[in-house]
Amino acid sequence: MKDNDKHFTVFEHQSLWQHKGEQVLKTGQLKALQLFHSEKQFAEKGNVAFYDLVYNGVKFKEYVGVIQVGDLTIEVLPKADKYSKEEEKKEKETWQKILIGMLRAVGAFNIHAPSASALSVKSNFVLDLYFELFIKEIESLIHQGLIKKYRKQESNSLALKGSLKFAKHIQKNLVHQERFYVKHTIYDKTHQLHQILYKTLLLLKRINTNIQLNSRIGSLLLDFPEMKNITATAATFEKIVFNRKTAVYKNALEISKLLLLNYHPDLSNGNNNVLALMFDMNLLWEEFVCVSLRKHLKPEMKLESQAKKVFWQPQNGRESTMKPDILIETENGNIVLDTKWKNVGKGNPKPDDLRQLYVYHEYFNAKKVALVYPGNQGITKGKYYQKNKNEPDDKECAIIQIETYRVIADWQKIIAKDIFDWVDVY
Numbered sequence: 001m002k003d004n005d006k007h008f009t010v011f012e013h014q015s016l017w018q019h020k021g022e023q024v025l026k027t028g029q030l031k032a033l034q035l036f037h038s039e040k041q042f043a044e045k046g047n048v049a050f051y052d053l054v055y056n057g058v059k060f061k062e063y064v065g066v067i068q069v070g071d072l073t074i075e076v077l078p079k080a081d082k083y084s085k086e087e088e089k090k091e092k093e094t095w096q097k098i099l100i101g102m103l104r105a106v107g108a109f110n111i112h113a114p115s116a117s118a119l120s121v122k123s124n125f126v127l128d129l130y131f132e133l134f135i136k137e138i139e140s141l142i143h144q145g146l147i148k149k150y151r152k153q154e155s156n157s158l159a160l161k162g163s164l165k166f167a168k169h170i171q172k173n174l175v176h177q178e179r180f181y182v183k184h185t186i187y188d189k190t191h192q193l194h195q196i197l198y199k200t201l202l203l204l205k206r207i208n209t210n211i212q213l214n215s216r217i218g219s220l221l222l223d224f225p226e227m228k229n230i231t232a233t234a235a236t237f238e239k240i241v242f243n244r245k246t247a248v249y250k251n252a253l254e255i256s257k258l259l260l261l262n263y264h265p266d267l268s269n270g271n272n273n274v275l276a277l278m279f280d281m282n283l284l285w286e287e288f289v290c291v292s293l294r295k296h297l298k299p300e301m302k303l304e305s306q307a308k309k310v311f312w313q314p315q316n317g318r319e320s321t322m323k324p325d326i327l328i329e330t331e332n333g334n335i336v337l338d339t340k341w342k343n344v345g346k347g348n349p350k351p352d353d354l355r356q357l358y359v360y361h362e363y364f365n366a367k368k369v370a371l372v373y374p375g376n377q378g379i380t381k382g383k384y385y386q387k388n389k390n391e392p393d394d395k396e397c398a399i400i401q402i403e404t405y406r407v408i409a410d411w412q413k414i415i416a417k418d419i420f421d422w423v424d425v426y
Contacts, residue, residue, distance in 0.1 A: 333367030375401030
């Protein structure tokens with residue numbers, strides 16, 4: 001896979017600069033990334049920046065996915081191992097497919113949607129897949145027939161229909177007595193759902209860089225009824241209520257929400273608009289392990305994600321809770337797993353992580369606890385020391401490192417096998 005000046009591919013925790021490196025940011029691109037980083041809405045919404053600012057560049061964090069700045073697409077991939085520069089070039093394509101496979105596994109592409117069964121764009125870029133999935137949803141809706149809804153409209157009419165708005169009728173038709181200013185009901189395709197979808201189509205036309213999708217976007221804009229521009233916020237999507245008739249719009253509107261709420265226009269000159277679809281790799285790894293275990297869960301086991309228990313209550317204020325990533329209830333006792341997306345190799349976990357697992361031991365009456373990492377070191381068993389004696393206790397905290405597999409289904413089987421084999425050692 002070759003990088004060009006319009007598509008950069010990096011691993012998490014790597015940097016891009018304006019003055020050095022094989023992939024060099026232009027002045028406008030760097031400025032747009034700097035402005036995007038400093039936007040007030042990050043603090044207001046409780047969000048975090050996807051990268052840090054460094055001298056004449058940016059350094060990416062634990063977030064993976066894609067950031068589009070103007071006509072530049074920056075793809076940020078996960079990284080479970082250390083690679084040489086030569087190995088990095090080979091591994092980028094592998095990790096691109098692994099990332100998309102993980103996102104599919106946890107439902108990020110909503111692959112159960114009928115129109116998601118045969119995406120035709122050959123590129124594996126995350127952004128292109130979201131774009132095409134949206135396009136296929138709109139094509140499917142148009143093929144089925146866009147729904148109509150009732151709406152109220154006020155207008156000057158030559159016929160008296162609906163209710164006469166007397167005050168405005170006198171104001172507007174004093175010299176046009178053949179007209180009536182009325183409020184009446186219209187049954188047509190002009191409603192909020194279509195306005196949101198049309199706005200998303202216009203956004204795709206503006207920011208899409210995949211030539212395979214250009215003609216399809218253009219055709220949809222010709223077939224789709226033209227709508228007035230609306231402002232779409234998080235509140236807009238929260239207020240949408242689906243019924244039997246509008247349920248078919250749900251997938252398309254979910255993608256519209258993702259794209260419209262993560263698009264940040266360049267208000268200065270419009271050349272470096274930013275679209276960011278980024279995923280916290282720690283959360284993605286947690287969800288992926290959880291989904292993999294559920295998929296292969298044994299009948300006698302019960303799995304709960306983010307089980308919550310209160311462990312401290314102030315005299316005045318909100319109580320504090322603890323939530324292990326994964327709680328597995330077995331016939332022989334509880335198992336607690338905490339997932340971490342980092343390569344610890346042959347080293348020890350952070351003391352804070354070990355202390356956290358010790359608390360889980362106590363509060364969830366766990367027989368065993370474990371930290372789950374990507375890696376190739378297998379399972380390392382360890383025990384906590386007794387409180388008042390200088391010798392190990394019977395409380396075990398294992399380190400489970402699971403090797404990465406290119407075929408996602410095989411990787412999920414290995415994750416389940418390694419963890420369940422360890423669980424059954426009683």
